[in-house]
Amino acid sequence: MHEMSLATEVLAIIEDAARQQSFTRVKTIWLEIGQFSCVEIEALRFCFDSITQHSHSLAHGAQLEIIRLPGDGWCHNCQNKVSLTTVYDACPRCGSYGVAVTGGDSLRIKELEVE
Numbered sequence: 745m746h747e748m749s750l751a752t753e754v755l756a757i758i759e760d761a762a763r764q765q766s767f768t769r770v771k772t773i774w775l776e777i778g779q780f781s782c783v784e785i786e787a788l789r790f791c792f793d794s795i796t797q798h799s800h801s802l803a804h805g806a807q808l809e810i811i812r813l814p815g816d817g818w819c820h821n822c823q824n825k826v827s828l829t830t831v832y833d834a835c836p837r838c839g840s841y842g843v844a845v846t847g848g849d850s851l852r853i854k855e856l857e858v859e
């Protein structure tokens with residue numbers, strides 16, 4: 745499952761950070777997920793909970809906060825960088841449909857609340 749490998753990846757990043765910054769517990773994880781990434785948020789939550797359910801896991805009981813980022817586009821008509829909700833959006837500035845999708849499929853940890 746795609747979400748399971750993402751959840752494992754997120755946990756690995758947190759474990760690395762814990763070693764470097766010597767914290768032992770994560771309380772909240774803010775995850776930024778691009779509008780166009782094919783991530784099922786509920787499935788990701790489920791997978792993350794299932795791999796951190798052991799009480800010795802440093803992310804046991806941690807809260808996963810999801811921040812959806814709008815997609816990025818470039819309008820060829822008015823030469824502006826624009827935010828997109830869907831890949832078919834017209835340019836919010838000039839209404840042109842000549843918008844190329846340039847980003848929005850990223851997933852990264854924005855912040856960790858640790859103790």
Ligand SMILES: [Zn+2]
Pocket residue numbers: 819820821822823824835836837838839840
């Ligand atoms: Zn435009």
